[in-house]
Amino acid sequence: MWQGPACRVVAVDDPDYPGFVRVILGRHAREMADLDPAERDALMDVVFAVEAAVRDAMQPHKMNLASLGNQTPHVHWHVIPRYRDDRHFPNPVWAAPQRDAVVPEDRRSRAAKLGPAIAARLSP
């Protein structure tokens, strides 16, 4: 979706979560605490710009942000729009499913336009 000097933004291919986006640090670092303050701020500026773009485009009930990396210990952020009717709500997307969820077509079409919206917000 977008490539910056320090990180890239990619769409996550999860059929239950259109609009799920990941922000991945370019250089290798294990933890946020391994970044110097300027690098950390630059990365979080992108994460929060992506959060705002996803929120605007997807109009979710709630935004979820997480940097976990237990399986892939390389700094990356999950940015996930959540809806009351999604598969796991109100639990995190990694928890047990709460229901068989059918994603509304409208949500998929919003997600399809997300790339340009994110790029527009990040590239001056």
Place this chain on the structure above:
Amino acid sequence: MWQGPACRVVAVDDPDYPGFVRVILGRHAREMADLDPAERDALMDVVFAVEAAVRDAMQPHKMNLASLGNQTPHVHWHVIPRYRDDRHFPNPVWAAPQRDAVVPEDRRSRAAKLGPAIAARLSP
């Protein structure tokens, strides 16, 4: 553990996760995107200082950071030290348990000293 001008830091009472800490915004806001940049940076400075303090004190395999708020839509951050032998590793703590985990005594005693370590890092 610590009270600042814009947020507070509290220990989470989860027997499986000693060292689990929450950073809670003082004023009400639903999403990070609702904060102005200065407020957002001030909050994240605390979150990342707490992350560093927890990592130093707890020596985990990985740190997890998350702002979810599906059940309580008020900005707060989870800061969680993770270990290969913990109850859910490598999955997020909200996922299905992977094992019956016994928390080592050493980990509990490190967590007991975490409050002063966090306060020392946050109060100049």
